[in-house]
Amino acid sequence: DILTYTNGTQEQHMDKVKLVLHRLRAARLQVDIRKCRFATQEVKYLGLIISTEGVRMDPVKTEAITNWQAPRNVHDVQAFLGFANFYRRFIAGFSVLAAPMSELTRTEKAEPPPPNQDTDKRRKKRKARYVPFKWTEQCQQSFEKLKAAFTSAPVLAHFDPDLEALVETDASDYIVAGVLSQRSIEDDILRPVAYFSKKMSLQECNYEIYDKELLAIVKAFEEWRPELAGTPVGHPVQVLTDHRNLEWFMESKKLNRRQARWAEFLSEFDFIIKYRPGKQGTKPDSLTRRSGDLPENDEDDRVRHQQQTVLKPHNLEEGVKPSLYATEAQSIAEVTADSNDFDKNYDVAAQDDLTVQKILAALRDENGPRSIPGMSLAHCTEAQGKLYFDKRLYIPDNDDLKLQILKNAHESPLAGHPGKKKLHHLLTRTFYWPGLMESVQRFTENANAAVETYLRGFVNYKQDDWTEWLASAEFAANNNVSETTGFTPFFANTGRHPRMGIEPTTLRTPQSRSRRAQVDAEEIDRFATQMQTLHEYLQDEMRWAQAMQEKWTNRHRLPPPAYRLGDKVWLSTRNLSTTRPSKKLDYRQIGPYSVTEIISPTTYKLDLPHDFQIHDVFHTNLLRRDPDDALPGQIPTPPPPLVLAEDEELNEWEVEEILDSRHRGRGVQYLVKYSGHPQPSWQPSRDLTNCDEALLAYHHTNSTKPVAIAFGSLLQAHMRVDPQRLTQITVNHSDNTCSNSSSN
Known part of the structure; x- marks a missing residue:
């Protein structure tokens, strides 16, 4: 059944109906005109009557209820x-x-x-x-x-x-x-x-x-x-x-x-x-x-089950603790308790982010611009003073706020310490900020690498006590000096160093206790000034460290090559994957391809083949100019493409050679090399038609490789394949085994 509903004029409704009828005609589907109703304000559907006023019961159905006889069993x-x-x-x-x-x-x-x-x-x-x-x-x-x-x-x-x-x-x-x-x-x-x-x-x-x-x-x-x-x-x-x-x-x-x-x-x-x-x-x-x-009475089960026996304290074992099930509830409570702090931190960060303020100002101005550089306002909305992008909360450019979100999502027991992809998927349901995936990658990589190094030196031989060392690993990470700032994270946040248990014991004399009790407003102001000075110093140190890193890196770095529109370049396969077995013996570069757009002095857009499934913008480090003055014998033969398009269902390709076969799911796939496309691809057996010679040639030289059941009669007729082998392959495949060693 097709229901077409319009909340508008009759002309708008007829336009929608015509669109539906055109789609049916294009799909060669015919409707029964005797069962159709057009331009109506009421329709019967699934035992209900749907109208412009609402939904009500079908009188025909309710009549059957009103005429129902009293049950007898x-x-x-x-x-x-x-x-x-x-x-x-x-x-x-x-x-x-x-x-x-x-x-x-x-x-x-x-x-x-x-x-x-x-x-x-x-x-x-x-x-x-x-x-x-x-x-x-x-x-x-x-x-x-x-x-x-x-x-x-x-x-x-x-x-x-x-x-x-x-x-x-x-x-x-x-x-x-x-x-x-x-x-x-x-x-x-x-x-x-x-x-x-x-x-x-x-x-x-x-x-x-x-x-x-x-x-x-x-x-x-x-x-x-x-x-x-x-x-x-x-x-x-x-x-x-x-x-x-x-x-x-x-x-x-x-x-x-x-x-x-x-x-x-x-x-x-x-x-x-x-x-x-x-x-x-x-x-x-x-x-x-x-x-x-x-x-009705006290014998009702609902009343009887409300009578409970309360045990007195002396009836309970001393080891029984009332906090048996408090762990899970505590995790929920902690997440809920952080919501107020998050709102405060968000409001402060949003006030300091010029981009957020520009977007909010443009949304509040009816005659304002519909877009700002790098952002379309069609995807932005404002609700309760906060900015949303595609119904997700837009996070201002504040590292502390982003870190708080990443830690809450990654360390929450409800999330289960997810990996990069799952953490990214979890965050994108609710939050958005430019470079979200990069933030997730940096957070998970840095968080895991340091902890793994620490645990490697303390876990026992069986490695089953690593959870007991996590708290110590966190303490050690916060108590180690950062190469960038020169201070420990603990000191940068609190202004003091933690006690590790190796310090000599300090006798607390009455004079020292009285001195600690006399902390007044002047001491608080002094501490605040000290922390402000410390943070300013840390910011200068971080800027200096970044500048030195850039200086030493650029010392051994040549200026990036400049390409013009139409230049031919070779693309590195460093970040590309192929179906070839060995990465070491694979092509180091593919191409050449033409430069179609200059994104920046270090990034270029290339004219890649239509059957590639990768992004067409690359950094200059991955590109190499195609020499235009090479001798004829030095011109390299362009290697085949790496990735084939998936929308080739309506095309027919000529099979040049079949290279391999494997079990996948409940079927068999073949690694096929097509004419004109030297890069092979895995194809299900049902897609291989009119290629009997290639199949016979492959299985003749690879008698132990998996065979598709659909080609059993072909192989028996031309190669005299033992029927037991096909039967054995069928049995192994139904048991989800990928080895045919028993049929050799």
């Missing part, structure tokens, strides 16, 4: 609830209304067979046994109320991802519920999008009221995850709850194990929890306090 109850469950989003308090009937579908644990029966019978799978079926007056009332609710269900509004979403949640002792709403732009009325209610499990009924209210929020976000995960930047989801303490949940530093798990899940969403008195939250509150949600 468990199977009838399951059939009715299964059919009605499809429309539960339209029914407020669905789980409450259906609670008496749902109890009839509850299963009990089957008793094991008596021990005097045969062993085989006891080993049989125990079948679930339902509670005794008894259709009571409460079940009949639940049945009638649920049918009546379908006839008066409201029209739910369409969820608009560009509008602000409002989630109202509430929890009673045994049920959690919520309402998803959005405010209409036309009439400024808050319209419901979906309802949600769910009975708690026996374990969830034991939660404290704080956790029950939080469980309602978690269940609501799980229910409407597709809608709430894509909220626009700067418009967080408003979550209304009648439990005031939940307002600071995401900022809490002490979380139990369950709350830490929920915090990790909720961190995927952009939302704000707001307190609203229970008297004002009539919609979600009514979903949890309807008749049928409370236990």
